[in-house]
Amino acid sequence: MAWWKRRGDRLRDEMEQHIEFETQANMEAGLSPEEARYAALRKFGSVSLAREEARDIWGWLWVERFLQDLRYAARGLRKTPVFTGVAVLSLLLGIGASTALFSVVYCVLIAPYPYAKPNEIWAPAVVPMNEKPKGWHSYTAREFLEVEKLPAVADAMATLPERVLLEGENGPENFFGVQVTGGAFNFLGVKPVIGRTIQPFDLSPAGDPQPVVVLSYRFWQREFNGSADALGKKLILNDVPHTVIGVMPPRFGWWTDDAFWLPLGLNPADGQSINAIFRLRPGVTKQIAEQQLQGLNVQLATENPEHFPRNGFRTELLNYMDITSASGEMSSSLHLLLAAAGLLLLIARVNVANLQLVRTTTRAREFAVRLSLGATRVRLIRQLLTESVLLSITGGALGLLFAIAATRAIAALMPPDNIPNEARITVNVYVLLFSAAVSVSTGILFGLTPAIRCSRPNLTDALKEGGRGSVGSFRGQSTRRWLVIAEIVLSVILLAGASLAIRSFARVLFTDPGFQPDKALLVQVPLPPKRYATLEQRNNFDRKLLEQVRTIPGVQAVAVANGGMPFGGPLSSYSIPGRPPTPDRTIMVQLISSDYLRALGIPLKRGRTLTRQEVDSGPTWP
Amino acid sequence: MSTRNRGARTDLFQGTLDLLILQTLALGRAHGHAIAQSIERRSDDVLQVGHGSLYPALQRLLKQGLIMAEDGISENNRKARFYRLTAKGRKELFAETSNWERISRAIGQILVPPADGHV
Helix, strand or coil, X not given: CHHHHHHHHHHXXXXXXXXXXHHHHHHHCCCCHHHHHHHHHHHHCCHHHHHHHHXXXXXXXXXXHHHHHHHHHXXXXXXXXXXXXXXXXXXXXXXXXXXXXXXXXXXXXXXXXXXXXXXXXXXXXXXXXXXXXXXXXXEEHHHHHHHHCCCCEEEEEEEEEEEEEXXXXXXXXEEXXXXXXXXXXHHHCCCCCEECCCCXXXXXXXXXXXXXXXXXXXXXXXXXXXXXXXXXXXXXXXXXXXXXXXXXXXXXXXXXXXXXXXXXXXXXXXXXXXEEEXXXXXXXXXXXXXXXXXXXXXXXXXXXXHHCCCCCEEEEEEEHHXXXXXXXXXXXXXXXXXXXXXXXXXXXXXXXXXXXXXXXXXXXXXXXXXXXCCCCHHHHHHHHHHHHHHHHHHHXXXXXXXXXXXXXXXXXHCXXXXXXXXXXXXXXXXXXXXXXXXXXXXXXXXXXHHHHHHCCCCHHHHHHCCCCCCCXXXXXXXXXXHHHXXXXXXXXXXXXXXXXXXXXXXXXXXXXXXXXXXXXXXXXXXXXXXXXXXXXXXXXXXXXHHHHHHCCCCCCCCCCECCCCCCCCCEEECCCCCCCCCCCCEEECCCECCCHHHHHCXXXXXXXXXXXXXXXXXXXXX | CHHHHHHHCCHHHHHHHHHHHHXXXXXXXXXXXXXXXXXXXXXXXXXXCCHHHHHHHHHHHHHHCCEEEEEEECCCCCXXXXXXXXXXXXXXXXXXXXXXXXXXXXXXXXXXXXXHCCC
């Protein structure tokens, strides 16, 4: 920039000399030195204007002006710490909260998955007539093989979670292993960190799975300390040694994020239901696919009516993005929070705009003076804008720091069951851009209103009236009034929403669940089916387990049940003798041992609980 | 006051000033004050807003490469900055002059009815 400064100095010297030459000429014409100089100056006009224009030609003026505006804006903001503080705080909260929530929404709802084109993954739903889809439909292996053959389906995979007992060096420990079909990893399109994924050749031509296992990142870290030696090692899973063939990246969490994946054999004779998803062929619409699948389902329903609703059904395809664990309540509360944060941002901006308007009004005299000294309107507007943008960026930068902290806090507070395994909540680049866009665009938008207003004063009035409140008094007042009204309205909406949310939260918090969860401990004890094949074996195990646990000091009551906590267990239809049968009524059945009510602190209203004899000799359930 | 004049300063004004500068320099190199005096002698209007407006015009012509600047000694023996036409400037002057003549002839024909016999 030195040469540019030199050019400026030289130009000034040159113009100074010009005036000198003119003075000399005037003196030769007979004027006194003073008169001569004065005449020369008058003839030359404004030196600084000429300099500005000359420099403007070389294109550097805007830099200089910008720096000047920036310095001036910073000085002005420092001089009014209360205004600056309140404005920055408003922006910090507004921008910070909206950025944090947008981060969470983005990471949980918009882009939770690392899978290839997750929005093109479909899951089937079989919906009873006149009802809404409740979940996805599961097929048997034989049915899945039919689904795979539909012309609309380009690629399909199936998943079956399974309790797996790990034994050997690291065991015994229970895991929620996930079995997937041979093409599943190619379907999901995620590459392993090391080794390879499960491939179609991991199933024999007859469809029997080979004993191989792909580890989740967390399992790998925990059991093998993240060592590459893990490949080729054996894990004893449900009594069978499995070879470790690969490790998935941290974000891959297909149905589990702390266990492993095993090949799923598709034996048509198997009655187990598995969860199918598929991608459609290019050009095939959702409707066409639904028709084809409905056709197949109707056919399957004639063969196995018990797999389908009794009184007719329709088939719908659910997009995988809509059936994640974050859909439903989580999604709506996140959107609600995002809307609240948006309102907060709006209030913050209105607040700042209002403050700015008041501030510029009190500065009317300053602007009038500057206009009369030759400052252009554009220049004044630009300066006010600089101030406003500087304010926004400062608020935005602090807001971003606030957002990073808030995002971390929200991520830590989110209930893990209601967000997809794969979601990683971080402030990401998109969010950063969003924040920057919000901060600068609102700065310009709201900076412009006062800026335009204030650059249009009636000069004489502003100068005469000693500087206060003369700037378009009436219109300025009414704008401000509207801003205040808007602010109050928005605040009331926000407050009402917040208090309602707090009330429902409090209600949930103080709801009596009907049992005493605070003193209860829950342990899951799955039994390997091969070793505990008969009911007697299982009963013996349970009896021994209960006896031994009961002797532990501090244990008041102990029980086993199939669902653990209340509200679990299979659904069963029921009828009451002596009353007309109601075929569609169902009841949840929980299988429990005799001390269950005492163990969970459930009060007995009437009658008695089950005796141990009744439990031991009770009917078996499929 | 200066802001108001700036608004009134049209392209026509700029073009005229540029052309006058080029024309002055066609006679030989000159410093700013000399150019201003020469223009003043020839046109009443153009420099009325102030000699200062000469300098932005000179910078503009410098940037366009139509003139060049060099240090020299003035007639009263002072160091001064002199301007001279470049080859490109000379060409531009020729082109602009013929253009100007064509336009002013056209305007003259419109404004003054030929019947008056003035043209």
